[in-house]
Amino acid sequence: MRILPAVKILARRESPYLPLLLPTLRDIDSARRELRWIAEHFHDRAADGLAVETNSQQKIKLKSSLYRKIWKACFLRGYKGVPLQYILGSQPFGDSLDIICRPGVLIPRWETEEWGVKIARGIRQYHPFFNAEENLSSQIIFNILDLCTGTGCIALLFAEQLKTNKNVLITGIDISQKAFTVARDNRKANDHVLGTNLSVLFKVGDIFTRDLSSMSNIDIIVSNPPYVSEENYYSWTHTERSVRNYEPRLALIGGVEFYKRIFEIATTTNAKAVVCEISDGQQYRDILDANCVDSSLWCSGSMYDEAGVVRTIVSWRRDAEDEWGWLQNLIS
Amino acid sequence: MYSWCGRSILRQLLPAARSSYRVPLAPRFATKTLCRYYSTDGESSNYILNSELRAKAQALKIEYKQLSESLVNGYDDAKMRQHAKLESLINYADEYEKLSAEVNDLQELSTATDEDSLQLRDDALLEMEEIKQQMASFRTKIERLLIPSHPFAHYPCIMEFRPGIGGSEAAIFTKDLLEMYQNYCQAKKWKYSILEYNPSGDGSGILEGILVIEEPGSYERLRFEGGVHRVQRIPDTETKGRMHTSTTAIVVMPQLDAGDENSNESERSFAPGEVRVDIMRARGAGGQHVNTTDSAVRLTHIPTGIVVAIQDARSQHKNKAKAYMILRGRLAEKEYNEKVAEERKARTSQVTSTDRSDKLRTYNYPQNRVTDHRCGFTMHDLSGCMDGSALDTLLDKVQEWATNEEVKNLQFQ
Numbered sequence: 138m139r140i141l142p143a144v145k146i147l148a149r150r151e152s153p154y155l156p157l158l159l160p161t162l163r164d165i166d167s168a169r170r171e172l173r174w175i176a177e178h179f180h181d182r183a184a185d186g187l188a189v190e191t192n193s194q195q196k197i198k199l200k201s202s203l204y205r206k207i208w209k210a211c212f213l214r215g216y217k218g219v220p221l222q223y224i225l226g227s228q229p230f231g232d233s234l235d236i237i238c239r240p241g242v243l244i245p246r247w248e249t250e251e252w253g254v255k256i257a258r259g260i261r262q263y264h265p266f267f268n269a270e271e272n273l274s275s276q277i278i279f280n281i282l283d284l285c286t287g288t289g290c291i292a293l294l295f296a297e298q299l300k301t302n303k304n305v306l307i308t309g310i311d312i313s314q315k316a317f318t319v320a321r322d323n324r325k326a327n328d329h330v331l332g333t334n335l336s337v338l339f340k341v342g343d344i345f346t347r348d349l350s351s352m353s354n355i356d357i358i359v360s361n362p363p364y365v366s367e368e369n370y371y372s373w374t375h376t377e378r379s380v381r382n383y384e385p386r387l388a389l390i391g392g393v394e395f396y397k398r399i400f401e402i403a404t405t406t407n408a409k410a411v412v413c414e415i416s417d418g419q420q421y422r423d424i425l426d427a428n429c430v431d432s433s434l435w436c437s438g439s440m441y442d443e444a445g446v447v448r449t450i451v452s453w454r455r456d457a458e459d460e461w462g463w464l465q466n467l468i469s
Numbered sequence: 470m471y472s473w474c475g476r477s478i479l480r481q482l483l484p485a486a487r488s489s490y491r492v493p494l495a496p497r498f499a500t501k502t503l504c505r506y507y508s509t510d511g512e513s514s515n516y517i518l519n520s521e522l523r524a525k526a527q528a529l530k531i532e533y534k535q536l537s538e539s540l541v542n543g544y545d546d547a548k549m550r551q552h553a554k555l556e557s558l559i560n561y562a563d564e565y566e567k568l569s570a571e572v573n574d575l576q577e578l579s580t581a582t583d584e585d586s587l588q589l590r591d592d593a594l595l596e597m598e599e600i601k602q603q604m605a606s607f608r609t610k611i612e613r614l615l616i617p618s619h620p621f622a623h624y625p626c627i628m629e630f631r632p633g634i635g636g637s638e639a640a641i642f643t644k645d646l647l648e649m650y651q652n653y654c655q656a657k658k659w660k661y662s663i664l665e666y667n668p669s670g671d672g673s674g675i676l677e678g679i680l681v682i683e684e685p686g687s688y689e690r691l692r693f694e695g696g697v698h699r700v701q702r703i704p705d706t707e708t709k710g711r712m713h714t715s716t717t718a719i720v721v722m723p724q725l726d727a728g729d730e731n732s733n734e735s736e737r738s739f740a741p742g743e744v745r746v747d748i749m750r751a752r753g754a755g756g757q758h759v760n761t762t763d764s765a766v767r768l769t770h771i772p773t774g775i776v777v778a779i780q781d782a783r784s785q786h787k788n789k790a791k792a793y794m795i796l797r798g799r800l801a802e803k804e805y806n807e808k809v810a811e812e813r814k815a816r817t818s819q820v821t822s823t824d825r826s827d828k829l830r831t832y833n834y835p836q837n838r839v840t841d842h843r844c845g846f847t848m849h850d851l852s853g854c855m856d857g858s859a860l861d862t863l864l865d866k867v868q869e870w871a872t873n874e875e876v877k878n879l880q881f882q
């Protein structure tokens with residue numbers, strides 16, 4: 138897609154930074170919006186310094202360094218195609234989370250946020266554990282397992298949505314040491330979602346090899362495993378260049394084998410429900426065709442995202458209808 | 470006693486006894502303008518309480534007595550509050566009647582024409598002026614208690630700003646107005662935030678702005694600001710020194726789930742299928758394949774066709790929550806206005822109409838003045854108005870006018 142010369146001229150007239158953004162963002166509205174986010178981000182960080190600095194010489198220095206930073210950010214974003222979240226260092230998530238994003242760890246997507254909020258709010262509203270009248274004895278814990286947790290965004294989202302006086306334990310596992318570090322930092326940066334009765338733990342581990350049998354009473358497994366096929370990964374109509382260039386391969390390339398393994402883990406950990414993000418409707422059928430889900434034990438369905446794409450596979454044990462039957466209302 | 474529903478849109482909201490909120494009245498300004506009013510307009514009658522209201526106040530004495538008796542038999546929270554409200558009403562009404570009798574007495578003296586009574590006459594006139602001011606204050610108090618409150622009176626509010634006619638000048642004025650209300654909030658120490666800010670091409674103005682004011686009751690204070698505002702000034706870019714006229718449209722609506730955009734209460738208040746959600750479609754297959762920042766959300770309310778688009782936040786989830794909040798406010802406003810209009814149509818009484826396309830105020834820069842066309846009030850302090858410090862004077866006048874309209878339209882059962 139060519140950028141119209143008129144758009145370029147317009148952008149230059151408006152702000153010297155705008156044309157920098159155009160190669161990646163293409164249309165002037167998106168460029169304008171991102172420029173504002175970038176400018177606000179660096180302004181906010183420099184605001185304290187600018188406010189206390191009285192020496193005008195120093196003030197000018199601070200200002201010019203601020204403009205340099207904005208210029209550099211626009212350059213990286215527009216000319217290099219670096220994801221905005223890596224430049225600004227974070228992505229807002231859920232109602233109140235600010236998820237730290239660093240190169241080497243996948244950026245949380247809006248689709249993930251959307252289904253995560255839906256499922257978590259459903260649990261809060263319909264699962265008997267959160268609605269039982271009597272105060273459940275302190276022994277009973279609601280256990281959530283987040284496989285392939287990455288930044289830890291799903292684990293923390295569930296913490297945010299399920300923070301009550303009930304006991305909740307959320308465990309996030311990821312193979313990548315980098316992801317583990319970011320997840321831990323995210324827990325610290327968002328510790329307002331933790332509580333005396335709610336903990337979030339992160340562990341390093343390969344879900345294919347790690348022995349998880351010590352966890353035996355999981356209520357729900359949530360996961361956004363790598364699901365981009367090798368073929369789609371290299372097809373530019375499927376996968377954005379910026380994704381390929383800047384986000385980790387390890388977090389992206391995967392397929393049915395992950396779902397097979399997730400349902401195996403569900404069996405060994407006694408999980409009552411499983412919700413996983415998937416690539417599309419085709420992948421949903423592939424998962425069922427590969428017999429990853431034993432339909433004599435599980436009810437399953439798929440859920441669309443707001444863009445109209447099949448985005449999640451939702452399953453619950455047939456013998457846990459009382460607790461999880463409400464999921465039926467979410468699937469199509 | 471009264472039901473609020475649909476007597477008139479022009480409604481003085483009373484600081485309901487049940488809420489801790491009080492309509493912020495600035496007495497300093499009130500008296501100042503009052504004086505000016507008197508000096509320019511000797512015929513002022515703003516101390517006179519509408520005769521029907523006067524009769525009503527007297528009639529309520531019976532209800533008060535009955536209530537007092539029933540309270541002897543047992544305590545009831547609601548009755549107690551009603552009792553307290555009636556008590557102050559009756560006190561005010563009695564005070565008012567007393568003063569009114571005094572004025573009548575003085576009236577006789579003041580019309581005396583013989584030489585001997587001239588000094589007496591001047592004294593009487595002075596005295597009357599003072600009493601009338603007292604009466605005016607009682608009148609306001611009584612009206613506040615008698616006129617039913619607006620259903621959303623105690624809510625925080627949302628203000629939307631959009632340029633009307635006048636091209637880039639209109640965009641600049643829209644930005645000025647947004648800033649004026651921000652300044653006003655700051656002066657009042659009200660919490661506010663900018664929910665949407667869409668700068669115009671050259672950045673000098675805005676194409677859209679949404680201001681969210683968290684102060685409970687701000688809806689009541691600002692709801693008459695909704696409508697078309699007009700500016701007359703000579704733009705910086707104008708070489709021939711010609712004056713331009715441009716406009717901004719403001720919509721004021723209640724913020725129904727107060728202060729908490731995180732609660733999805735707004736979203737829950739819609740039936741499934743009632744709202745169509747459109748999002749910016751990312752290129753490609755979505756999910757892990759794409760990491761663009763497109764977060765714009767557009768909601769279409771299918772039954773009414775109302776569209777709300779929000780793109781300000783980096784998070785789609787937040788944009789959606791905000792859009793639902795605005796949609797709900799707009800619908801509440803629309804429903805209420807329609808109900809009022811319908812009930813008005815059903816009555817034959819002559820009512821001043823507030824056509825929304827009418828300009829309600831003019832900001833004239835060369836003459837340093839602001840004129841509100843509804844109450845006919847002119848203030849020669851444009852800068853004070855724009856920096857928020859003198860806006861209260863204007864709002865008081867508008868509110869006074871609205872109360873008058875309200876009384877005119879009030880029907881008694």
Ligand SMILES: C[S@@+](CC[C@H](N)C(=O)[O-])C[C@H]1O[C@@H](n2cnc3c(N)ncnc32)[C@H](O)[C@@H]1O
Nearest residue numbers: 243245285286287311312313343344361363388
């Ligand atoms: C698509 S990312 C999802 C991250 C995060 N849950 C989210 O939704 O943003 C997949 C994650 O799975 C991790 N991963 C890949 N293979 C894994 C394995 N065998 N065991 C555990 N984690 C793995 C990657 O490191 C990556 O962080």
